[in-house]
Amino acid sequence: MTKIAVIDYGMGNLHSVSKALDEVSDKEKILVTSDPELIKSSDKIVLPGVGAIKGCLQAFSGELRNEVVEQIKNKPTLAICVGMQMLLENSEENGGVKCLNVLDGKVVKIPASEDIKIPHMGWNKVKFLSDHFLWNNIPDCSFFYFVHSYCCLSSSDAISETNHGNSFISSLGKENIFSVQFHPEKSQDLGLQLYKNFLDWRI
Amino acid sequence: MTVAKRVIPCLDVNKGRVVKGVNFLNIKDAGDPVEISRRYDEQGADEITMLDITASNETREITYKTLESIAGQVFIPLTVGGGIRNIEDIKRLLRSGADKVSINTAAIENPDFIKEASDKFGSQCIVVAVDAKSKDNTCSSWEVVTYGGRQRTGIDVIEWVSKVKEFGAGEILLTSMDRDGTKEGFDNKLTKAVSSSVPLPVIASGGAGNLQHLVDGIKEGGAEAVLAASIFHYFEYTIQEAKQTLRESGLEIRI
Numbered sequence: 001m002t003k004i005a006v007i008d009y010g011m012g013n014l015h016s017v018s019k020a021l022d023e024v025s026d027k028e029k030i031l032v033t034s035d036p037e038l039i040k041s042s043d044k045i046v047l048p049g050v051g052a053i054k055g056c057l058q059a060f061s062g063e064l065r066n067e068v069v070e071q072i073k074n075k076p077t078l079a080i081c082v083g084m085q086m087l088l089e090n091s092e093e094n095g096g097v098k099c100l101n102v103l104d105g106k107v108v109k110i111p112a113s114e115d116i117k118i119p120h121m122g123w124n125k126v127k128f129l130s131d132h133f134l135w136n137n138i139p140d141c142s143f144f145y146f147v148h149s150y151c152c153l154s155s156s157d158a159i160s161e162t163n164h165g166n167s168f169i170s171s172l173g174k175e176n177i178f179s180v181q182f183h184p185e186k187s188q189d190l191g192l193q194l195y196k197n198f199l200d201w202r203i
Numbered sequence: 204m205t206v207a208k209r210v211i212p213c214l215d216v217n218k219g220r221v222v223k224g225v226n227f228l229n230i231k232d233a234g235d236p237v238e239i240s241r242r243y244d245e246q247g248a249d250e251i252t253m254l255d256i257t258a259s260n261e262t263r264e265i266t267y268k269t270l271e272s273i274a275g276q277v278f279i280p281l282t283v284g285g286g287i288r289n290i291e292d293i294k295r296l297l298r299s300g301a302d303k304v305s306i307n308t309a310a311i312e313n314p315d316f317i318k319e320a321s322d323k324f325g326s327q328c329i330v331v332a333v334d335a336k337s338k339d340n341t342c343s344s345w346e347v348v349t350y351g352g353r354q355r356t357g358i359d360v361i362e363w364v365s366k367v368k369e370f371g372a373g374e375i376l377l378t379s380m381d382r383d384g385t386k387e388g389f390d391n392k393l394t395k396a397v398s399s400s401v402p403l404p405v406i407a408s409g410g411a412g413n414l415q416h417l418v419d420g421i422k423e424g425g426a427e428a429v430l431a432a433s434i435f436h437y438f439e440y441t442i443q444e445a446k447q448t449l450r451e452s453g454l455e456i457r458i
Binding site for chain 1: 205244249278298300326327373403404
């Protein structure tokens with residue numbers, strides 16, 4: 001049985017991520033876990049995250065972090081929101097923090113402009129920059145649910161972009177890693193479709 | 204292109220049932236919250252807000268159960284408010300499936316609570332609910348009120364929202380207590396005064412009686428989202444109709 005490890009490092013609404021995966025899983029087992037052994041024996045990794053990045057990085061530490069970093073080198077991995085941001089080089093949030101440097105790009109405060117509100121909160125269009133298996137059955141420029149104040153403005157690993165005053169990178173990845181700034185678990189049918197695609201993804 | 208304006212149906216929940224009354228009077232039963240949430244989700248609601256209007260210790264357990272049940276079936280953002288007093292309350296609600304919590308009285312009594320909560324859980328999940336009432340008849344200044352509008356606080360609404368922003372709130376749920384339950388439309392002057400004074404998203408609430416009111420709340424009030432209860436509960440309009448009307452008025456809407 002395929003095992004999906006949803007990494008529990010004590011931050012964020014894991015309930016909704018695991019519920020959404022449960023909703024679309026057929027024979028996969030969804031494990032919400034912080035146990036390095038279980039993570040090691042899982043087939044795929046989901047790395048969620050909400051809140052402030054410093055708190056997330058502090059909580060995501062020690063043996064747990066080492067094991068996850070090791071496993072995401074080759075296992076299909078989906079990172080969400082701050083989970084995605086943690087995979088980049090660094091973030092300006094909380095006075096500046098170093099991140100895991102797995103994907104190309106930096107996290108910066110969403111540039112202020114007169115006609116936008118921050119946090120960027122609500123449904124916005126995701127414009128594909130490249131094809132990906134995880135976009136199966138999802139039309140280009142579909143709405144997904146966002147809630148964040150920091151973003152990545154450019155990356156050589158960009159997969160989609162979204163506009164909120166300025167364009168920013170709404171998903172990025174390479175090889176076995178796919179990561180999104182938005183919340184598929186809160187994006188109704190198309191969000192569930194993305195999780196379904198992740199479960200079906202073979203590398 | 205930017206973020207779409209949102210339509211948020213609100214469920215006032217009392218002991219596990221959706222109810223509707225004007226200023227907490229003449230409360231009528233409007234159905235089962237889980238069933239209603241599913242209906243709104245199918246109709247394309249952008250989020251759902253659930254307010255526990257009694258929020259006593261005994262009814263709190265029912266709220267957690269209701270929330271878990273909604274969160275297991277509806278995959279859109281859920282905001283929960285009513286009687287949130289401390290970090291433990293928030294933790295429990297988030298664990299039960301809430302994405303955001305709406306804090307009202309506790310924020311006024313202790314503004315540091317907003318800071319504590321947003322530091323711990325992130326600004327994105329801390330909504331501060333502001334109940335506002337006109338100070339005089341000029342309709343140009345408003346005061347924060349509590350207990351369904353019965354208690355005045357003497358706090359100016361504009362000063363208060365700037366302060367809650369500084370303390371880390373991520374969104375303002377702004378209810379006009381002059382309009383709540385009247386169906387005369389949102390107090391757009393109030394909404395405009397607030398939305399133009401803080402960079403946070405503002406949800407307009409209190410007074411929606413028809414679909415044009417929703418358009419006005421966004422266009423005249425500058426709201427990022429509109430919240431309504433009774434126009435949706437009693438099948439006067441569907442969420443779909445509301446969003447269609449908003450889109451036809453030229454607004455960016457997810458349909």
